Amino acid sequence: MSGARIEGRSIALAAVVVVLAVLPLGMRSEFWLGFWFVSLLFALLGQSWNVLAGYGGQYSFGHAAFFGTGAYATAVLQVQFGLDPWSGALAGVLLGTAVGAAIGALSFRYGLRGSYFALVTLAFAEVLRVAANSVAFTGGGVGILIPLKLGAAHFQFADRRGFYYVALACVVLSLGAAHFIERSRFGARLIALRENEAAAQALGIDVARTKLGAITLSAALAALAGVLYAQYFLYLDPGVAYGPAVSIEALLAPIVGGLGTMLGPLIGAVALRALGEAATWLTGGAPGLNLALYGALLILVLWVLPDGLIGLGGRLARIVSAERRHA
Helix, strand or coil, X not given: CCHHHHXXXXXXXXXXXXXXXXXXCCCCCHHHHHHHHHHHHHHHHHHHHHHHHHCCCCCCCCCHHHHHHHHHHHHHHHHCCCCCHHHHHHHHHHHHHHHHHHHHHHHHHCCCCCHHHHHHHHHHHHHHHXXXXXXXXXXXXXXXXXXXXXXXXXXXXXCHHHHHHHHHHHHHHHHHHHHHHHHXXXXXXXXXXXXXXXXXXXXXXXXXXXXXXXXXXXXHHHHHHHHHHHHHHCEECHHHHHCHHXXXXXXXXXXXXXXXXXXXXXXXXXXXHHHHHHHHHHHCCCXXXXXXXXXXXXXXXXXXXXXXXXXXXXXXXXXXXXXXXXX
């Protein structure tokens, strides 16, 4: 990658972060603050999937396993054991990371990949959902409610801007992880595995170790998203934390935005939130009908833009460049 291109991407990334940082300053609408928080939350979750699948080519259908573990760990430690929320958040991220490392160690040790790996991750998420539904300390099927205690010390903010900026800091952290992958030797090995695993192995790349590093980093980011979800909504149940909807949201954002790109998950998450709100507005919030329209619009986007919205930007840039050359 040329120095000019790297510099251009760095400037674009910095501009996006600055815009997001100043975005809520003059915003008074609780709806729009909530919209942008949820967009950032799912951008973080989407980046976690992008690390493993977009850069590494290891497609997971069970990212809810990491998300739900992070969310449940922080909630249970606060409610059942009286741990302060910030320590509980750290513990949640660590436990979610450990779950990812364990799943990766079991899967990659035996060479699972492709559909086999995807199904294994889905199975683990389902096992954890059933377990959370069956044990008392998680609240079982009723779920668990985190008490409302406003204040930064309790990881709760009366003004939603507090949650927004915490989410933005986490998204910037995830962008840093993507930047590391694109610029590091680890990232080069990971992308080599995505392109041709057999050739990468022949070149001496430790396949299992590289994949394990990717799923561990991916799980840490997904668990962090789970922690933010728990602290924002203050309620969890097994279907919310470990349900398939979480895993679907994780993969949709990078696919719509641009798989294997740094800003793809962020762009995709915002586009998906906007698409969902547009579908609700067009149908008047009719139950089921808004979801049907949302699904139809999503299929249309994926059909027209197979490379995501990032790919559309590149396509338009090439068209403009070609027209300038012929002018």
